[in-house]
Amino acid sequence: MRISESELIERYFIGRGAARAGDVRIGIGDDAAVVAVPRGCELVLTTDVQVEGVHFLKSAPPRALGHRALAVNLSDIAAMGGEPSWMLLSLVLPDARERWLREFSRALGALATRAGVALVGGNLSRGPLSITIALVGLVPAGKALRRDGARAGDDLYVSGTLGDAAGGLELLRRRGGISTAAARYLRRRFEYPQARVALGQALRGIASACIDVSDGLYVDASRLLSASECSATLELEALPVSAPLRQLCGSRALTLALSGGEDYELCFTAPDRQRAALARLARRLRLPIARIGTVRRGAGGLQLRGLDGKSVTQFSALAFDHFGVTQTGRSRRHRR
Amino acid sequence: MRISESELIERYFIGRGAARAGDVRIGIGDDAAVVAVPRGCELVLTTDVQVEGVHFLKSAPPRALGHRALAVNLSDIAAMGGEPSWMLLSLVLPDARERWLREFSRALGALATRAGVALVGGNLSRGPLSITIALVGLVPAGKALRRDGARAGDDLYVSGTLGDAAGGLELLRRRGGISTAAARYLRRRFEYPQARVALGQALRGIASACIDVSDGLYVDASRLLSASECSATLELEALPVSAPLRQLCGSRALTLALSGGEDYELCFTAPDRQRAALARLARRLRLPIARIGTVRRGAGGLQLRGLDGKSVTQFSALAFDHFGVTQTGRSRRHRR
Numbered sequence: 001m002r003i004s005e006s007e008l009i010e011r012y013f014i015g016r017g018a019a020r021a022g023d024v025r026i027g028i029g030d031d032a033a034v035v036a037v038p039r040g041c042e043l044v045l046t047t048d049v050q051v052e053g054v055h056f057l058k059s060a061p062p063r064a065l066g067h068r069a070l071a072v073n074l075s076d077i078a079a080m081g082g083e084p085s086w087m088l089l090s091l092v093l094p095d096a097r098e099r100w101l102r103e104f105s106r107a108l109g110a111l112a113t114r115a116g117v118a119l120v121g122g123n124l125s126r127g128p129l130s131i132t133i134a135l136v137g138l139v140p141a142g143k144a145l146r147r148d149g150a151r152a153g154d155d156l157y158v159s160g161t162l163g164d165a166a167g168g169l170e171l172l173r174r175r176g177g178i179s180t181a182a183a184r185y186l187r188r189r190f191e192y193p194q195a196r197v198a199l200g201q202a203l204r205g206i207a208s209a210c211i212d213v214s215d216g217l218y219v220d221a222s223r224l225l226s227a228s229e230c231s232a233t234l235e236l237e238a239l240p241v242s243a244p245l246r247q248l249c250g251s252r253a254l255t256l257a258l259s260g261g262e263d264y265e266l267c268f269t270a271p272d273r274q275r276a277a278l279a280r281l282a283r284r285l286r287l288p289i290a291r292i293g294t295v296r297r298g299a300g301g302l303q304l305r306g307l308d309g310k311s312v313t314q315f316s317a318l319a320f321d322h323f324g325v326t327q328t329g330r331s332r333r334h335r336r
Numbered sequence: 337m338r339i340s341e342s343e344l345i346e347r348y349f350i351g352r353g354a355a356r357a358g359d360v361r362i363g364i365g366d367d368a369a370v371v372a373v374p375r376g377c378e379l380v381l382t383t384d385v386q387v388e389g390v391h392f393l394k395s396a397p398p399r400a401l402g403h404r405a406l407a408v409n410l411s412d413i414a415a416m417g418g419e420p421s422w423m424l425l426s427l428v429l430p431d432a433r434e435r436w437l438r439e440f441s442r443a444l445g446a447l448a449t450r451a452g453v454a455l456v457g458g459n460l461s462r463g464p465l466s467i468t469i470a471l472v473g474l475v476p477a478g479k480a481l482r483r484d485g486a487r488a489g490d491d492l493y494v495s496g497t498l499g500d501a502a503g504g505l506e507l508l509r510r511r512g513g514i515s516t517a518a519a520r521y522l523r524r525r526f527e528y529p530q531a532r533v534a535l536g537q538a539l540r541g542i543a544s545a546c547i548d549v550s551d552g553l554y555v556d557a558s559r560l561l562s563a564s565e566c567s568a569t570l571e572l573e574a575l576p577v578s579a580p581l582r583q584l585c586g587s588r589a590l591t592l593a594l595s596g597g598e599d600y601e602l603c604f605t606a607p608d609r610q611r612a613a614l615a616r617l618a619r620r621l622r623l624p625i626a627r628i629g630t631v632r633r634g635a636g637g638l639q640l641r642g643l644d645g646k647s648v649t650q651f652s653a654l655a656f657d658h659f660g661v662t663q664t665g666r667s668r669r670h671r672r
Contacts, residue, residue: 025378026482029563031415031548032382032473034480037373042361045456046368047424047470051463079367088383090426090468120381127387130463132426134383134470137368144362144370212367227365 005124012105016119017112024118033120035086044082044137048072052129062100064191066107071193073135075264078200079212081145082137084115089122090132145210150228154208154269156293159196161242164189166260167249182244193264202281210268216259221267222302231300234293237307341460348441352455353448360454369456380418380473384408388465398436400527402443407529409471411600414536415548417481418473420451425458426468481546486564486605490544492629495532495601497578500525502596503585518580529600538617546604552595557603558638567636570629573643
């Protein structure tokens with residue numbers, strides 16, 4: 001391999017994505033990028049790393065990785081109500097496989113363009129495959145959504161459907177696999193998550209608190225409640241579960257919807273006077289928004305109410321944690 | 337190991353560094369950080385990854401890694417004349433060694449505090465050891481230093497001394513090693529690079545172009561000249577070489593000063609009317625600033641003039657490149 005880092009960057013990364021307003025003063029090619037911030041905006045900053053064998057399977061297609069590496073960061077910006085704007089990419093690769101780079105960078109660039117994000121810098125390095133993106137977004141000053149704003153009496157909501165990504169990951173692990181439309185749908189939900197950026201921005205002024213569902217609804221909703229020093233009752237009947245998940249996972253669908261990670265939907269709370277506004281928003285965005293529970297005063301986390309109206313105590317939801325297992329239910333097991 | 341990612345983050349990373357003006361609205365613990373940007377400033381954005389076995393030796397002490405991972409990013413911000421402000425950390429670790437984390441995070445935090453940088457977010461993940469930092473700085477609008485501003489007639493400068501880090505790395509590779517003061521000095525220059533942040537900011541309005549010396553003076557000065565569509569003559573006699581490097585590397589000192597990477601000094605150009613201002617600046621910062629050459633019109637890169645006043649053509653300087661070798665001289669070899 002006789003191609004240099006700067007040649008690879010020029011070939012595959014310069015010009016990827018799209019700045020929204022010509023606000024990139026100096027892009028790739030200097031020591032650092034320089035960008036202009038619109039007046040009245042604060043910055044939203046996040047980063048996420050995807051490591052081979054930890055966050056994705058060795059068989060993962062480069063297109064999915066390019067999409068996913070950005071999508072998980074977009075989801076963090078979405079959960080703050082931010083407008084994603086500029087990104088930096090650190091790509092560690094065992095070798096300079098040009099076909100891999102072409103497919104990866106195309107998918108990354110396509111999602112960046114759709115999201116209005118410009119790739120303004122980064123680096124390529126040799127080493128075990130990992131992808132780190134740092135993403136900078138904008139939010140009107142003081143208007144960011146937070147985790148800690150939920151109040152007693154608020155409704156608890158979640159966007160989209162839950163558990164699909166976990167179902168898709170299970171299917172990807174079974175090599176050979178099923179090729180029905182339902183299976184393709186679930187695999188796609190894992191490989192190509194759709195960050196709810198438009199929803200997040202629309203929730204400014206409506207939601208009282210917000211978090212993205214990356215580690216499973218049970219865990220992430222509990223985090224929101226803990227930050228807000230509240231508890232909540234969640235109606236299992238109200239959980240949005242897709243037809244493909246019911247079809248392929250049957251009775252386990254509800255468990256996956258509660259504890260399966262990586263759906264990258266938004267879980268949020270809002271006062272009940274916002275119900276009509278949220279119904280309109282769901283129609284406008286063509287995205288289901290399900291009211292799944294009610295926030296209550298005091299600690300106690302997330303209580304589940306079953307189909308018969310009785311409290312469910314046997315449910316074991318387990319957070320995925322890279323350094324051990326966070327117990328949130330009664331049993332322990334490693335999700336991967 | 338039963339400690340969670342969030343516990344580790346709380347124990348070792350929350351509150352590291354220091355925000356300069358209470359401008360962190362939301363720090364670690366939400367989906368993303370939110371920070372306020374002073375009016376009239378543009379953002380300077382950079383990221384750098386350090387991979388075990390590629391950018392540092394397996395034997396590298398965690399303190400040095402914590403320092404170095406931030407220092408290399410500070411150097412990029414310095415080269416743009418920026419004020420480093422907020423950072424995001426992605427740390428990939430084979431396991432949660434608490435002693436390692438303690439030493440790493442202390443060193444990272446100490447340098448961040450000195451540099452006025454707040455750690456506002458990031459993540460820990462399991463995997464082969466690598467450290468990625470994304471650093472955001474501020475610069476008055478339109479005042480960033482660039483690579484492409486050098487003009488014919490400008491002087492060419494470099495800060496500090498050159499080749500020390502390359503000499504230090506050679507010593508670190510020889511296990512057992514020498515323990516003289518000179519050897520300790522060189523090893524320290526590799527392990528604990530000092531980014532020239534104050535110099536970079538002071539050069540706004542003085543320098544016409546600037547780059548940091550990460551891949552060796554010959555390569556980096558050539559990049560600056562290429563971006564500026566100029567060439568230059570460099571006086572070998574004027575190259576700043578430290579006494580420890582001369583002492584331990586003898587006749588190879590000059591080669592290391594030209595081609596050794598990772599010194600993280602600043603190489604810059606300025607019109608000759610700035611000579612007095614630069615002399616004052618060097619005294620104020622207690623940092624040597626050496627005038628090492630003159631910028632000329634047209635392409636042709638960097639010509640070297642030897643001690644006898646004759647042009648040197650046999651010199652082979654080789655850029656370090658993670659994906660091959662960039663030939664800038666006559667021979668090819670892998671630096672690591």
